[in-house]
Amino acid sequence: MRAVVLTGHGGYECLSIRDDVPVPVPGAEDVLIRVAAAAVNNTDINTRVGWYTGGGWTGSFHFPRIQGIDACGHVVSVGDRVAEARIGERVLVEPCWRAVDQPLASARFFGSEVDGAFAEFAVVPARHAHAIDSPLSDVELASFPCSYSTAENMLTRASVGARERVLVTGASGGVGSAAIQLAVARGAEVAAVAAAANHAALRAIGAGEVVDRHADVIATFGADAFDAVIDVVGGPPWPSLLEVLRPGGRYASAGAIAGPTVTLDLRTLYLKDLTLYGCTVLGDGVFAALVRHIEQVSIKPLIAAVWPLHEIVTAQEQFLAKEHFGKIVLTV
Numbered sequence: 001m002r003a004v005v006l007t008g009h010g011g012y013e014c015l016s017i018r019d020d021v022p023v024p025v026p027g028a029e030d031v032l033i034r035v036a037a038a039a040v041n042n043t044d045i046n047t048r049v050g051w052y053t054g055g056g057w058t059g060s061f062h063f064p065r066i067q068g069i070d071a072c073g074h075v076v077s078v079g080d081r082v083a084e085a086r087i088g089e090r091v092l093v094e095p096c097w098r099a100v101d102q103p104l105a106s107a108r109f110f111g112s113e114v115d116g117a118f119a120e121f122a123v124v125p126a127r128h129a130h131a132i133d134s135p136l137s138d139v140e141l142a143s144f145p146c147s148y149s150t151a152e153n154m155l156t157r158a159s160v161g162a163r164e165r166v167l168v169t170g171a172s173g174g175v176g177s178a179a180i181q182l183a184v185a186r187g188a189e190v191a192a193v194a195a196a197a198n199h200a201a202l203r204a205i206g207a208g209e210v211v212d213r214h215a216d217v218i219a220t221f222g223a224d225a226f227d228a229v230i231d232v233v234g235g236p237p238w239p240s241l242l243e244v245l246r247p248g249g250r251y252a253s254a255g256a257i258a259g260p261t262v263t264l265d266l267r268t269l270y271l272k273d274l275t276l277y278g279c280t281v282l283g284d285g286v287f288a289a290l291v292r293h294i295e296q297v298s299i300k301p302l303i304a305a306v307w308p309l310h311e312i313v314t315a316q317e318q319f320l321a322k323e324h325f326g327k328i329v330l331t332v
Contacts, residue, residue, distance in 0.1 A: 001021050001022070001023050001121050002017070002018070002021070002119065002120050003017075003018055003021040003118060003120065004016070004017055004067065004118040004119070004309065004312050005017075005018055005021065005064045005065070005066055006047070006048060006063065006064060006065045006066070006067050009048065009049060009050035010048070010050075012313045012316070014048060015048070015312060015313060016064075017309075017310050017312070021066070021119065023120075023121045024115065024122065025123070026077060026078065026079045026082075026123050027079050027123070028079040028081045029079055029081050029125060029126055030082070030123050030124060030125055030126060031075045031077070031078050031079070031082060031086060031091075031123070031124055031125075031126050031129050032075070032077040032078070032121055032123055033071070033073035033074060033075055033076065033091060033093070033121065033123075033124055034074050034121055035068075035071050035072075035073040035120060035122055035332040036072050036073045036074065036138035036139075036142070036331070036332060037072050037138045037139045037141070037142035037330065037332060038068040038072075038117035038118055038329070038330050039070035039142050039143050039145075039146070039147075039174075039327045039328065039329045039330070040316060040319045040327070040328045040329070040330065041069055041146050041174065042173075042174075042255065042257070043069055043109075043111075043112070044067050044068070044111070045316060045320065047061070047067060047112060048067070061112060065111075065112070065115060065116075066111065066115035066116055066117075066118055066119045066122075067111040067116050067117075067118050068110070068116035068117030068118035068119070068330075069095045069109060069110050069112070069117065069146045070093075070117060070142050070143070070144075070145045070146045070329075071092070071110070071116070071117035071124075071142060071145065072091070072092055072093075072141040072145075073090075073091060073093070073117075073122070073138075073332075074088065074089065074090050074091070075088060075089045075129065076121070078126070079126070082126045086126065086129075086131075089129075089131045090131070090132055090141075091129040091130055091131055091132065092132050092141060092144065092287075092291065092294075093110055093117065093122070093124050093128060093129055093130075093145060094110075094128040094129075094130060094145065094282070094287040095109060095110045095146045095149060095282075096109055096110075096280075096281055096282040096287075097109070097110065097114070097125055097128050098281060098282075104281045107280075110124070110128075117142075117332070118309065118312065118330070118332075119332070120332055128287075130287060130291050132291055132294065132295065133295055134294055134295055138331075139303065139306055139329045139331065140301035140303060141294070141301070142327075142329050143174075143301045143302065143326070143327035143329055144178075144290065144294060144299075144301065145287075145290075146174070147173075147174030147177075147178045147327065148178040148182065148290050148293075148299065149282055149286055149287050149290050150175050150254050150279070151175050151176075151179035151182050151230070151254075152178075152182050152286050152287075152289060152293075153254070153279050153282050153283055153286045154175075154179065154230050154252040154254055154277070154279045155179065155182055155183055155228075155230065155252075156283055156286055156289075157250075157252050157277040157279050157283065158230070158251070158252040158275075158277060159250065160186055160188050160227070160228050160230075160250075161187070161188065162186060162187030162188065163187060163189070164188045164227040164228060165189045165191070165225065165226045165227050165228075166179075166188045166189065166190050166191070166226060166227065166228045166229070166230060167190075167192075167193070167217070167228070167229045167230070167241070167244060168180055168183070168190055168191070168192045168193065168207075168229075168230045169193045169213075169233040169241070170194070170213075170231070170232040170233045170255065171192035171193055171202050171207065171210070172194040172195060172201070172202065172325050173232065173257075174326075174327055175254060175255065176192070176194070176232060177205060177325070177326065178299070180192055180202060180205055180206050180207050181205050181206055181298075181299040181300070182293065182299060183206075183230070184205075184206035185293060185298040185299060188228075190206060190207050190208055190209075191207065191209040191210070191211070191221065191226070192210045192211075193210075193211055193213050193215070193217065193233075194210065194213055195212065195213055198325050205300075205302070216240070217237075217240050217241070217244050218244060221244050222244070223243050223244060224244070224246045224247065225246070226245055226246060226249060227245075227246055227249055227250070228245075228249060228250045228251070228252070229241045229242075229244070229245060229249070229250075229251045229252070230252055231251065231253050231255070232255030232256075232257060233256070233257055234253065234255070234256035234257070234258050234259055234260060234262055235256070235257075235258025235262070236258070236262075237258070238262035238263070239262070239263055239264070239265065239268070242264075242268045242269065242272070242274060243268065245274055246272075247274075248272070248273050248274070249272065249274055249275075250274070250275045250276075250277065251274060251275070251276045251277065252276075252279050253276070253277070253278055253279065254280065301326075301327070302325065302326030303326050303329060304318075304324035304325055304326035304327060305328045305329070306328075306329050306330075306331060307328070307330055307331070308330065311330075312330060315328050315330060
């Protein structure tokens with residue numbers, strides 16, 4: 001089969017496009033899917049360049065590896081313990097794999113600890129291949145799994161509910177734009193932080209207020225303005241995100257695109273009775289909830305560009321330019 005194989009940490013030279021990779025064989029409780037489309041994510045680039053190696057997340061990562069955490073595809077064969085009726089299903093792959101009631105440390109990630117979606121075929125545990133009934137195209141569906149499940153997980157951890165006020169940083173990115181839609185679907189009021197060029201698009205997907213990414217959020221909104229903050233940015237302005245939380249507020253992080261090292265004044269944390277959540281492993285039921293949102297059309301796909309699999313370098317270059325709004329998707 002054709003696949004993009006990551007051969008080591010480094011630049012684009014580590015992405016090898018090959019046509020001689022063996023088709024994987026499903027185990028007893030797995031399905032084999034023919035991948036139709038796969039999206040590009042920060043995690044792909046971060047893994048390739050070795051960004052995670054200092055954070056202890058990729059201890060079981062080995063080369064060579066087929067990356068790709070987002071996949072829409074069709075089941076073409078099943079393992080011995082999986083119903084043959086599943087053959088032919090269109091599925092979305094849950095990006096985070098963990099057995100029921102197992103510890104967080106047991107989680108594996110599609111395209112990281114196991115081979116992923118940048119290939120014509122992929123093996124997935126049957127319980128993590130979610131059948132979906134939707135009129136959306138394969139490309140549109142492939143834009144959902146990683147970013148939207150990350151956003152749904154953050155909102156779930158932070159217990160965001162109706163009539164609450166939520167601040168979303170990095171709002172023009174995949175996770176941020178997903179968080180806006182999913183928070184609005186919960187009945188929350190959303191304020192977004194993003195580059196000025198994307199403000200109209202963010203209002204169109206539900207953001208009630210939008211401010212520039214260089215704005216002083218304390219001066220703009222005032223202290224104690226939000227019930228929850230959904231953050232993928234971090235970096236030097238991070239302390240202000242706690243200042244704008246109300247007493248008892250909740251902060252959730254699933255990224256650090258502006259820098260992983262921040263300054264925390266513990267007095268802000270304990271005097272305001274704040275709760276901070278780090279969000280990587282999906283909670284039970286999070287991905288199933290996302291599938292329901294898609295089927296009920298309470299969220300919509302945002303597609304910035306589509307490239308064939310063999311143009312993965314061009315797709316990642318466009319992704320890193322950070323001038324797009326929505327997902328960049330590869331057809332396989």
